[in-house]
Amino acid sequence: MTDASGRPPAAKKRGRPARTDAGAGPGARERILTAARAEFAEHGYDKASIRGIAKGAGVDPALVHHYFGPKEQIFATAVEVAFTPALSASEAVTGGSPEGAGERLARFVLGVWEDPVTREPLLAILRSAVANETAAKVFRDLISTRLMARIAARLSGPDPRLRSELAAAQLVGTAMMRHVIKIEPLASADLEQVIAMVAPAVQRHLTGPWP
The missing domain is CATH 1.10.357.10 (Tetracycline Repressor, domain 2)
Incomplete structure (x- = not known):
């Protein structure tokens, strides 16, 4: 199959697009920390989640990992x-x-x-x-x-x-x-x-x- 120019259409990329930069920008790190403190306050360490922190900060979960790593590390930073x-x-x-x-x-x-x-x-x-x-x-x-x-x-x-x-x-x-x-x-x-x-x-x- 070709398009109007006679060239084959560009292949569609498969898989979920990367969103590690979703919500990134000025203040993203501070928003994540604020959301982390709220998440730990409401749910405690065991029930708090990276996804919940990301939702509260308006960022992608991958950005939380990018800045802080695993849950233990973001808890340590939020505590400090x-x-x-x-x-x-x-x-x-x-x-x-x-x-x-x-x-x-x-x-x-x-x-x-x-x-x-x-x-x-x-x-x-x-x-x-x-x-x-x-x-x-x-x-x-x-x-x-x-x-x-x-x-x-x-x-x-x-x-x-x-x-x-x-x-x-x-x-x-x-x-x-x-x-x-x-x-x-x-x-x-x-x-x-x-x-x-x-x-x-x-x-x-x-x-x-x-x-």
Whole structure:
């Protein structure tokens, strides 16, 4: 068969056309991360999917893989981005006298949980980490290498790593009881009152006498 010019028609390409660039452009990476945080928040790590993330970002699933690789990697990146405010907590320890480090750290960390903008991503991350070991490992590695190690490096007493982790346990436990489990009267207590009660314990972990 020939066309009007006498030449055979061009052969049709078979298969699904490549769409790896669908939705690509300025802001695509940020849209994917935003959609990933929403997907993990709504469905948790186990039920979240690359396809769901792609749909939320308005891109092709192949573009999600292109930027971030497998689901574990995009979760790790989303965790790090969402956790960025808390990663500066080490500055709260050294921003003044050692005697006031507990109050400064308590105020900073509990303040991060108090703000809905920073609290919601952290809650989503925590729920995923509690339910899935892969998500827990990502979260654990981030806490250990990016937060606790930085705080420990700024302490001068014995066993600085254990001290920093005990201080973090005090604050994370308080935040979970207040914002996740929502046990009263802690859930409704005034933030300043909570800080005043928790800060001395945090200070004891950071700089107090060591058994």
